[in-house]
Amino acid sequence: MLNTEPFDDIDRLSPAELERWWVRRLRAVFTVAARELPFYRERFAAAGFDPASFRALDDLNRMPIFAKADLLAAQRKTQSQRLGIERGADEPGSRTTFSLSSGTAGTTFITHTARWRRAQGMSSSRAHWWAGLRPGGTLVMSAPAWHSYAAIQPFIAMRFGMRCVVVSGTYLPRFADRVVDALVHFRPRFVTMFLPMVFSILDAARRRGIAGNELFAGVGSLVVTGAAITPGMRAHLKALTGVERVAEIAGTSENLLAVDCAYAEGLHVVSDTCHAQVIDRKTGLPVADGERGSVVHCALIPYGSLYLRYDSGDVGVINHTPCACGLPSPRIKLLGRWEDCFSIGARALLPYDVQLALEEEVPELKGAACVITREGLAEGKLRLLLIEPHGASAVSLLDHARSALSRRFDVPVEITPVKDLPLRFKGVPPILSEREAEL
Amino acid sequence: MALPHLADYPFYRERLGPDGRPAPWALADLESYAATHPGDPFAGRVIGAVTPKVALQMEATGEPPIWTALNPPELDRWAEVVGGMWSRWGAVASETIAFFDYGSSPMVLLASGGYVGYLRRGAAERLGIFAVCNDGVATMAPRMVGIVETVKPTMLVLRRDLVAPFVSALETAGVSLAQTVRWAAVSEVEGTVTREQAQAAASSLGVRVLRILRCDAAFMLAGECSECGCFHLDRRYRAEQLPSGEVAITTTFAVTCPSVRYNLGAARLAGAGCPLEPRAQRIEC
Ligand SMILES: [Zn+2]
């Protein structure tokens, strides 16, 4: 039973009905791709995949998987942002813009057309609705224009009849004062922001004598994106801001989209943006609920750049059990990137695991900013630089954390208290050399 | 659009002369008003009960930041001004324009309804051209080179302080701008680059450089004419020569946040008569 206010009838489907809806939608999108998009036509043919034969979600297992490397190879070959995955970009009135997907491997370009902005805008409206957005008020535009999220925010503002507030500059710590000014004057009820930026603006506000709960007064939902948050980080953000609901949105430029419901036990896949799976890296087959694997998705809006069977390089888990909220889509959690995965002792870990372990073993350290050092990992140790906790018990807290983490991960652990860390690294502990971590 | 009744606007009320017109004002006047009225983000230029659909924080003003505001028809008219500028610079359908600036810069915002809400037809959309925006920070210069190499824009818009890092990134990558780019338009956050700066930029970028005149407080954007070297004014701006040797601009489409007699500094009204656009008013600065 639906235990939340639905965005529309799609939210009222049962999980089985949503599955059937997905099969129809995927078949339609694959058909378009095979007919119109050379990138997929060639690769589907080479894999012997015929969209007409797509009858059930299990049929996804027969399809090839693509990743950033394939897109970059196509980009090198075409010497253009056109990879053969773009639909309708050259039609008259397409109103095409390009956004960028940057990463360690290189930059690819995403084509947005007016039809994509409208259809994706409606679907992203659902995501924002789930995260607590309601009509009226102010939307502080929080994505820089190069980012694909920026192509959606104008639609969201109009769909919900909100005032569009544009902060000058870009979303980097040195512009935090300007964001603070926007929040103070326009008092949004709903705020979305890249996680590290939340800390930057809290710092900027503090310098101006504005406490966190004053800065966020009137905000009902704070939605963070760009990094997985642990339960402790969520509690920490609530405490810092006084906002009742802190939600997480996981979105990629390639149109993977998932959002917390009010129960906050995993992010619901946004049903009409994409279908997502978590698959085993070796077999390419879906993993069991709760097991870690690669997140592979198919975007469902066949305009502009279309990403199908796309492995975003994220490590995730999936949960198909019904959620208390009653929304039909499964929940996923993106825990980090494979490129940030490190081996220590007998384990492969993500920075997320370290943060989770810290807050579970020493609840006083929830939300603590820390860095995992490369030098430590090279010596087979987990060496953390951690911002010194306040108070008389600080030394014993760190001692306790050291022994608890060492027991938990079965490796030597060193924790060095530091006065501060570069602001941009707050949120999820990054892996850095000790020199990079210096202020 | 009828001009608003300025006596209703606190910022103008104290500047009105006996002739009912406000004294010409500059950014510093707006800043001093803002400093004494910290609760008003619009510095007395938007009347209290109005809730404009779009609020823009000005880049040129520091602490406290000052905001301007627009409603959808005004946004559309401003975008038409920008479309006209690019069209005079020879933009044709299916080309791409690339920005090396913040997404909050009006030239970027006004390019497409994909960049700001409530814009019905952006400048790029009017001309059927495509748009791509990098970010306006120097560390993104290598990525800007990637945009040039891959997306192959024929037109570039960049802020003056980014010219040097961009040139150095082009050199490092061994990329020649002239292979694909016809012109680069260079802007300042407020006002315009000098002719000398534009010449220097042209020789280091290796393409024709055109100047932009930008005054966000007045919703003012104008482009340098490649024929006469003056800034051609869209018919939506009214310009007047001040006895001080400066030029004041009134923006007729600005109703929500009126902009009447904005002093853009030392300049000369050159009148009409450019062969490229004989009826356009022109400013020399
Ligand atoms: Zn739920």
Ligand SMILES: [Zn+2]
């Ligand atoms: Zn001329």
